[in-house]
Amino acid sequence: MLLDLEKPSDVSECQSCQIDEGRFRCLTCSGDQMFCHSCVVKAHQFLPFQKVQEWIGKCFQDKSLEELGFIWHMGHGGQPCPFSDDPQTWEDMPLDTEAGFRPTETINGQAIPTTLTIIHSTGVFVHNVVWCGCPGTKHQQHVQLLKAGLLPASTTRPRTAFTFEVLDHFLIDALECKTSASSFFEKIRRMTNNSFPDTVPVRSYKYSCQHLN
Incomplete structure (x- = not known):
């Protein structure tokens, strides 16, 4: 069960816009939602100290909001x-x-x-x-x-x-x-x-x- 948390959810598209690919998740927010690039930045407009990760195909990699253009x-x-x-x-x-x-x-x-x-x-x-x-x-x-x-x-x-x-x-x-x-x-x-x-x-x-x- 815990190992399942180390892979993205079965839903491939962004769970906010439901258009682009969902490659980002937030470790600080509750839930297992996956976001696209633009939506994860928008969702954290007022949450600058959240910890975000990007799925790079084999694992999740830490990604700062600053790197994403926040x-x-x-x-x-x-x-x-x-x-x-x-x-x-x-x-x-x-x-x-x-x-x-x-x-x-x-x-x-x-x-x-x-x-x-x-x-x-x-x-x-x-x-x-x-x-x-x-x-x-x-x-x-x-x-x-x-x-x-x-x-x-x-x-x-x-x-x-x-x-x-x-x-x-x-x-x-x-x-x-x-x-x-x-x-x-x-x-x-x-x-x-x-x-x-x-x-x-x-x-x-x-x-x-x-x-x-």
Whole structure:
């Protein structure tokens, strides 16, 4: 019975659109539904920390939502900012007076996603983030992250963030189990990839532990 879980269901088409081939499943969601590429991304629009796998013919292989093209839009309930595709928005953006750069990178006047490493209770995730460009927001990335329930590791050009959930999780572990920050972070890395924890994408191991403390 347990071995049956290691193969796709007997239904070959996507169980959402029922058109394309269902090659993806989510280990975090309940049920054994299989999705096509576009439907699995759409189904996880508001679930960025779910673990997805792809059937490659002989077995299931881990696949991140970032690899599948998932984009995390800041603000507007997860929908794209109406100003993010307006080149004038980024051309008029003032330089950061302290750092000397514009907080959002652009190509030909178009905002490009920022790669962000996010530590959550279930593992370390990498996501492409598009910032809100509405007038009056001052384009403060760290403020947009806080509003999304993420604690940025820096207030200037953040590239690493922690969910509030993982911070609460660590607090309880430290109080009840006397878990150190380094041991807790090693656990998160193993939850991400138990076979090869050293390959987990983290920008700075010591830096992450310092923020947990």
